Amino acid sequence: MILYRLRCSAGHEFESWFRDSKTYERQERRALIGCPICGDTKVERALMAPRIGKATGAVEVEPPAAAPAPEAPAVPEAAMAAMTRRMPKELRDALLKARAEVEKNCDYVGGQFAEEARKIHYGESDKRGIYGETSDAEAEALADEGIEFGRLPWIPRGN
Numbered sequence: 275m276i277l278y279r280l281r282c283s284a285g286h287e288f289e290s291w292f293r294d295s296k297t298y299e300r301q302e303r304r305a306l307i308g309c310p311i312c313g314d315t316k317v318e319r320a321l322m323a324p325r326i327g328k329a330t331g332a333v334e335v336e337p338p339a340a341a342p343a344p345e346a347p348a349v350p351e352a353a354m355a356a357m358t359r360r361m362p363k364e365l366r367d368a369l370l371k372a373r374a375e376v377e378k379n380c381d382y383v384g385g386q387f388a389e390e391a392r393k394i395h396y397g398e399s400d401k402r403g404i405y406g407e408t409s410d411a412e413a414e415a416l417a418d419e420g421i422e423f424g425r426l427p428w429i430p431r432g433n
């Protein structure tokens with residue numbers, strides 16, 4: 275599973291999970307990817323934000339420290355809940371959907387994420403989608419090694 279940051283022709287940015295880059299390309303060609311804000315299917319890949327945690331506008335929400343972890347230490351649960359309440363409903367729904375997809379399709383590896391991602395990348399583990407937590411430093415190291423992964427703001431379920 276990889277997370278792409280996408281931008282529709284109206285300039286809305288959003289993130290979406292794909293099985294792999296080919297899946298994205300196929301869906302993009304068939305106009306199967308819709309902007310969650312305006313429904314536009316003319317989307318293109320935006321650059322992944324290299325740093326998580328910068329202030330953002332109302333639509334392009336990039337929550338602070340978006341490690342995909344319910345207990346990510348960088349994001350106190352209360353802060354995450356407050357942030358979630360400020361999100362546009364469409365974005366919240368999209369994130370919840372993404373979370374559910376990840377939970378359904380990927381193996382949870384907890385704090386072993388970086389280690390396991392490397393094993394998969396180098397063929398020591400079965401190729402599969404995984405999710406878990408990792409530190410900023412580890413995430414940068416993975417990116418340097420050319421390992422594909424994405425970050426998902428792990429927003430709380432419920433209201």
Ligand SMILES: [Zn+2]
Nearest residue numbers: 282286309312
């Ligand atoms: Zn749009």
